[in-house]
Amino acid sequence: MPPPPRPFPAPAATVSPPRPAWNTNRNLVVTHPLLSLLERCASFRRLLQLQALLIVSGLAAHRFPASRLLAFCALSDPPRPAHAAAVLAQCAEGPNAYMLATMMRGFLRAGLPARAFALFRRVLCDCLPADARTFVFAIKAACSSSAASSPGEAVHCVALKRGFLCQSVLVGNALVHLYASSMSFRDARKVFNEMPDRDVVSWTTLIDGHARAGLPDEAWRVFCRMVVSEGMWPNRVTLVAAASAVAQMGLLGLGRTVHRCVAESGVGTSVNLDNALVDMFGKCGCLASAKEVFDRMADKDVYTWTSMVSAYAKCGDLESAVQLFEEMPRRNTVSWSCMIAAYSQANQPDEAIRMFNDMIAAGMEPIDATLVSVLSACAQLGCLDLGSWLYQTYIATHKVRLTVNLGNAFIDMFAKCGDVGAASRLFDGMEERNLVSWNSVIIAHAFHGQSEEALHLFQQLKETGILPDEITYIGVLSACSHSGLVSEGQRHFKEMKAVYGIEPRAEHYACMIDLLGKVGLVEEAFEIATSMPIGADVAGWGALLNACRMHGKVEIGECAAAKLAKLDSSDSGIYVLMSQIYASKSKWDQVKMLRTVMRDRGVKKNPGCSSIEVDGKFHEFLAADVSHVHSEDIYAALKNIYIHLKTEGYIPPA
Numbered sequence: 001m002p003p004p005p006r007p008f009p010a011p012a013a014t015v016s017p018p019r020p021a022w023n024t025n026r027n028l029v030v031t032h033p034l035l036s037l038l039e040r041c042a043s044f045r046r047l048l049q050l051q052a053l054l055i056v057s058g059l060a061a062h063r064f065p066a067s068r069l070l071a072f073c074a075l076s077d078p079p080r081p082a083h084a085a086a087v088l089a090q091c092a093e094g095p096n097a098y099m100l101a102t103m104m105r106g107f108l109r110a111g112l113p114a115r116a117f118a119l120f121r122r123v124l125c126d127c128l129p130a131d132a133r134t135f136v137f138a139i140k141a142a143c144s145s146s147a148a149s150s151p152g153e154a155v156h157c158v159a160l161k162r163g164f165l166c167q168s169v170l171v172g173n174a175l176v177h178l179y180a181s182s183m184s185f186r187d188a189r190k191v192f193n194e195m196p197d198r199d200v201v202s203w204t205t206l207i208d209g210h211a212r213a214g215l216p217d218e219a220w221r222v223f224c225r226m227v228v229s230e231g232m233w234p235n236r237v238t239l240v241a242a243a244s245a246v247a248q249m250g251l252l253g254l255g256r257t258v259h260r261c262v263a264e265s266g267v268g269t270s271v272n273l274d275n276a277l278v279d280m281f282g283k284c285g286c287l288a289s290a291k292e293v294f295d296r297m298a299d300k301d302v303y304t305w306t307s308m309v310s311a312y313a314k315c316g317d318l319e320s321a322v323q324l325f326e327e328m329p330r331r332n333t334v335s336w337s338c339m340i341a342a343y344s345q346a347n348q349p350d351e352a353i354r355m356f357n358d359m360i361a362a363g364m365e366p367i368d369a370t371l372v373s374v375l376s377a378c379a380q381l382g383c384l385d386l387g388s389w390l391y392q393t394y395i396a397t398h399k400v401r402l403t404v405n406l407g408n409a410f411i412d413m414f415a416k417c418g419d420v421g422a423a424s425r426l427f428d429g430m431e432e433r434n435l436v437s438w439n440s441v442i443i444a445h446a447f448h449g450q451s452e453e454a455l456h457l458f459q460q461l462k463e464t465g466i467l468p469d470e471i472t473y474i475g476v477l478s479a480c481s482h483s484g485l486v487s488e489g490q491r492h493f494k495e496m497k498a499v500y501g502i503e504p505r506a507e508h509y510a511c512m513i514d515l516l517g518k519v520g521l522v523e524e525a526f527e528i529a530t531s532m533p534i535g536a537d538v539a540g541w542g543a544l545l546n547a548c549r550m551h552g553k554v555e556i557g558e559c560a561a562a563k564l565a566k567l568d569s570s571d572s573g574i575y576v577l578m579s580q581i582y583a584s585k586s587k588w589d590q591v592k593m594l595r596t597v598m599r600d601r602g603v604k605k606n607p608g609c610s611s612i613e614v615d616g617k618f619h620e621f622l623a624a625d626v627s628h629v630h631s632e633d634i635y636a637a638l639k640n641i642y643i644h645l646k647t648e649g650y651i652p653p654a
Contacts, residue, residue: 019039019040020040020041020042020076021075021076021077022071022072022074022075022076022077023039023040023071023072023075024075025071032059034050034053034054034057034059035059035064035065035068037050038050038054038065038068038069038072039068041072044076044080047069047072051069051087054069060087060090060091061090061091061092061093062091062092062093063091063093063094063095063096063099066087066088066090066091066095066099067096067098067099067102069084069087070084070087070088070099070102070103070106071102073087073106074102074103074105074106074109075105075106075109078110079106079109079110080106081103081106081107081110081112081115084103084106085103088103096128097123097128097129097130097131097134098131100119100120100122100123100128100134101123101130101131101133101134101137103116103119104116104119104120104134104137104138104141105133105137107119107141108137108140108141108144113140113141113142113143113144114141116137116138116140116141117138117141117142117151120134120137120138120141120155124158130162132164132167132168132170132171133170135155135158135159135164135168135171135174136170136171136174138155139152139155139156139171139174139175139177139178140174142154142155142178143177143178143181143182152175152178152179152182155175156175156178156191159171159175165191165194165195166196169195169197169198169199169201169202172191172192172195172198172202173199173201173202173205175188175191176188176191176192176202176205176206176209177205177209179191180205180206180208180209180210180212180213181209181212183213185209185210185213185215185218188206188209189206192206200232200233200234200235200238203222203223203226203230203232203234203238204234204235204237204238204241206222207219207222207223207226207238207241207242207245208237208238208240208241208244210222210245211241211242211244211245211248212244214248216244216245216246216247216248216249217245217249219241219242219244219245220242220245220246220249220254223238223241223242223245226238227261233265234261234265234267235265235267236267236268236270236272236273239258239261239262239265239267239273239276240272240273240276242258242261243255243258243273243276243277243279243280244276244279244280246258246280246284247276247279247280247282247283247284248283250283250284250285251284252281252284252285252286255280255281255284255286255289256289258277258280259277259289262277269297271297271299271300271301271304274293274294274297274304275301275303275304275307277290277293278290278293278294278304278307278308278311279307279310279311281293281311282307282308282310282311282312282314282315283310283311283314285314285315287311287312287315287317290307290308290311291308291311294307294308302328302330302331302332302334302335303334305324305328305329305335306328306332306334306335306338308324309321309324309325309328309335309338309339309342310338310342312324313338313339313341313342313345313346316346318342318343318346318348321339321342322339325338325339331362331364332364333359333364333365333366333367333370334367334369336355336356336358336359336362336364336370337366337367337369337370337373339355340352340355340356340359340370340373340374340377341369341372341373343355343377344373344374344376344377344380345373345376347380349376349377349378349380349381349383350377350381352373352374352376352377353374353377353378353381353383353386356370356374356377365399366394366400367400368400368401368403368405368406371390371394371400371406371409372405372406372409374386374390375387375390375406375409375410375412375413376409376412376413378390378413378417379412379413379416379417380416382416382417382418383417384413384414384417384418384419387410387413387414387417388419388422391410391426395410402430404430404432404433404434404436404437405436407426407427407430407433407437408434408436408437408440410423410426411423411426411427411437411440411441411444412440412444414426414444415440415441415443415444415447415448418448420444420445420448420450423440423441423444424441424444424445424453427440427441434466435466435467435468435469435472438457438461438466438468438472439469439471439472439475441457442454442457442458442461442472442475442476442479443471443474443475443478445457445475445479446475446476446478446479446482447475447478449482449483450479451479451480451482451483451485452483454475454476454478454479455476455479455480455488458472458475458476458479467500468500468502469502470496470502470505470507470508473492473493473496473502473508474507474508474511476492477489477492477493477508477511477512477515478511480492480511480515481511481514481515481518484515484518484519485515486515486516486519486521489511489512489515490512493508493512496508505534506532506534506535506536506537506539506540507539509528509529509532509534509536509540510536510537510539510540510542510543512525512528513525513528513529513536513540513543513544513547514543514546514547516528516547517543517544517546517547517548517550517551518547518550520551522544522547522548522551522553522556523556525543525544525547526544526556526559526560529541529544529560536563537567538564538567538568538571541560541563541564541567542560542564542573544556544560545557545560545561545564545574545577545578546577548560548577548581549577549580549581549584552581552584552585553581554581554582554585554587557577557578557581558578561574561575561577561578569601569603570601570602570603571603572598572603572604575594575595575597575598575603578594579591579594579595582594621634
């Protein structure tokens with residue numbers, strides 16, 4: 001009788017097939033036929049067949065075969081945590097620490113950190129001899145925890161008691177990463193400094209943590225300590241983190257140092273490292289070096305192209321940025337967002353909005369950075385309809401999370417488009433606010449003449465413990481100026497330096513000049529303008545000249561006009577205001593003289609311009625303009641308004 005067919009063909013004696021990707025234990029030697037086949041298993045379907053044979057033979061109940069089944073489930077792609085849990089439950093001998101650590105790894109790869117951490121608790125409760133890997137996986141699970149009190153601190157305590165911080169660099173590195181990723185840099189540095197042995201990963205973790213947290217100065221200090229003081233050469237990941245830190249600082253000299261380190265360290269190049277260099281040189285304003293790295297790259301990904309586009313845009317070469325964007329073989333949301341930001345920052349809001357519409361038409365979904373740039377364009381154009389549509393479409397429907405920066409952009413847009421109520425409501429509903437949030441809403445109320453609300457918000461800001469800055473006080477002093485609150489404005493102006501150590505800038509002095517001038521204290525305003533330690537700027541002298549127009553102060557007005565003419569003799573507003581001052585005093589010869597000076601200098605009065613958005617379309621109007629298609633109806637409506645105003649007692653200015 002012939003022998004029964006074998007379930008699987010025996011492996012050839014002279015051929016050693018490559019191990020599958022999940023099998024990372026290269027030193028393991030297995031002689032049992034079934035287990036040998038399991039070590040080379042590369043598909044889940046084949047694993048199920050082998051598992052059935054192991055169950056029939058009784059081997060599946062033992063720890064070693066079960067541990068190899070677990071390894072497949074944890075390390076294969078994709079991980080199969082449910083099947084792994086079933087294997088663990090069927091192990092008659094009970095799992096050991098190695099099996100539970102493997103299971104923890106599988107849960108982490110499957111995005112189930114809570115279940116991984118529950119297994120760590122089981123290791124502790126069963127008093128199993130956990131190794132360094134178990135603690136590393138527990139710390140990684142703690143990094144993903146959303147609990148108010150981080151379980152990472154508990155893992156740290158247990159690791160400390162069991163001596164792992166003195167024995168294992170892996171555990172120390174994991175703890176440094178845990179604290180750095182949670183912005184607890186004091187704890188991260190403490191663990192780092194107490195580690196008896198540190199490797200390049202230890203240093204890289206600390207450098208990268210500071211860079212990602214927006215602390216580039218500290219990241220660079222750690223990098224210098226690593227290379228100069230400790231004499232440890234960086235690897236590619238270290239250099240990527242260092243380049244990121246320099247990019248945030250924008251210091252070209254340090255950027256060239258990083259570039260030399262790349263060449264001298266001998267680590268070779270990679271797409272990620274070259275991308276970091278392109279981004280770094282672009283943000284440092286060195287287009288030539290960015291292009292040099294870009295051109296020599298053999299392999300480029302979408303991030304490479306986007307970084308180069310951003311470099312062109314930052315350096316003001318918008319034409320090259322557009323050309324390179326058109327040449328990109330593939331674009332993602334970040335690429336589109338980069339171009340939208342470039343147009344918005346270049347004061348081309350129409351093009352920014354056009355690019356955004358093209359992006360949506362291309363099937364790309366915006367991210368928060370995209371909306372921030374589009375909102376800036378809306379604010380420049382006064383495009384309230386589009387800004388409101390963005391809020392309803394992406395924020396109200398939770399398609400895009402309302403980050404602090406995005407919330408600030410919405411407040412700024414609503415305020416500049418005239419909807420202060422919407423700006424205030426959005427501010428009140430923000431779960432998280434920073435100083436920019438408070439500044440934006442204070443300035444929004446101040447610039448729209450709602451001084452009481454602005455000053456009330458300023459008081460609330462101080463009660464939160466957030467320290468105001470120079471921008472805050474521009475809003476506060478503007479609010480006082482709008483309402484003529486002289487004593488309160490003077491008190492706030494003094495407390496800037498006395499309480500908060502903020503040195504007044506030209507803008508603050510201009511606010512005080514405007515405040516005093518509007519209430520008729522022109523001489524006091526003039527004294528401030530002439531005694532400023534930094535010298536009055538265009539805004540300051542302009543505010544004084546306007547006050548002279550309001551109160552008919554000829555001599556001070558002539559002085560202010562002379563100062564303004566030195567700063568910018570082509571500004572037609574100087575001559576117009578001075579003419580109005582002379583006209584109010586019936587000094588017609590001086591009015592005629594100013595008109596002659598304007599003609600001789602080629603200065604022309606810029607016509608007043610207003611714009612309004614109706615059904616998504618903008619309409620612009622110049623003073624005395626009759627070019628609009630509905631001009632007759634518009635002027636008829638204006639005439640009707642004037643008639644009603646006069647019946648109410650309104651007297652137009654001369």
